[in-house]
Amino acid sequence: MSERLLVLVRHGQSEWNLKNLFTGWRDPDLTALGVEEAKKAGARLKAEGYQFDIAFTSQLSRAQKTLDLALNELGQTDLPITRDLALNERDYGDLSGLNKDDARVKWGEEQVHLWRRSYDVPPPGGESLKDTVARTLPYYVTEILPKVLQGNRVLVAAHGNSLRALIMVLEKHTPETITHRELATGAPVIYRLKADSTVESITDLAG
Structure with missing residues (x-):
């Protein structure tokens, strides 16, 4: 029987994660810790x-580098890789590049929390999580899921919010619960799918 294996990995710590900056579609590199993760x-x-x-990975280098480093450890450096902006991080718009603490001073704690943690309120010029789901989920359904259901073992290295979009479907989260689903950097989450595309088992390799 085909394995129907899907593994999701959030990229390792980036330079802007370390500096507490909104990153979005900006393209900082991994830190030394991110490389190790x-x-x-x-x-x-x-x-x-x-x-x-x-x-599969995004068009941002922190996810691509995470994938390359992980595949090197696996001894699979010649694996076919598809890179697509559909898997990019949520676009934080005008917040991109700003320090999160400075943003709280400028707009207030409550407003920044709403932009960061609500499901459907986008920051100025950016995407809400709902917008990210609308971008990422169709790509999953048309490009990634069919490969899994055909029996391919699929690895996806992407970002906290683009992966939440997939996890929302896989783990059957609501718009309220998905915003609280945390993903550790560099921690694989392993899904085995049934033939109908629902999840048979989940293994989290965090820790």
Whole structure:
């Protein structure tokens, strides 16, 4: 029987994560810790005996580098990789590049919290989580899910919010509960799917 394996990995810590900046579609590199997190993700998957047939990532270098480092640990540097902006992080618009504490001073704690944690309120010039779902989910349904259901073992390295869009469907979250679903950097989450595309089991390799 085909395995129907889907593994999601959030990129390792980026330079702007470290500096507490809104990142979105901006393209900072991984920190030294982020590099280690990416390598550790690959090492964890290797230790559990996982191998992959195809990988997907965003058009942002922190996700691409995380994927490359993980695949190097897995000994799968020649794996086919598809890069698409549909898997990019949520676009934070006018907040991109701003320090989160400075943004709270400028707009107030409550407003910034609403932009960051509500489901459908976008920051100025940017995307809400709902907008990110509308961008990411169709790509999952048309490009990633069919590969999984065909029996391919699929690895996706992307971002906190683009992965939440997938997790919303996989784990059957509501608009209220998905905003509280945390994803550790560099921690693989492993889904085995049934033939009808619903989840049979979840294994979280965080920690």
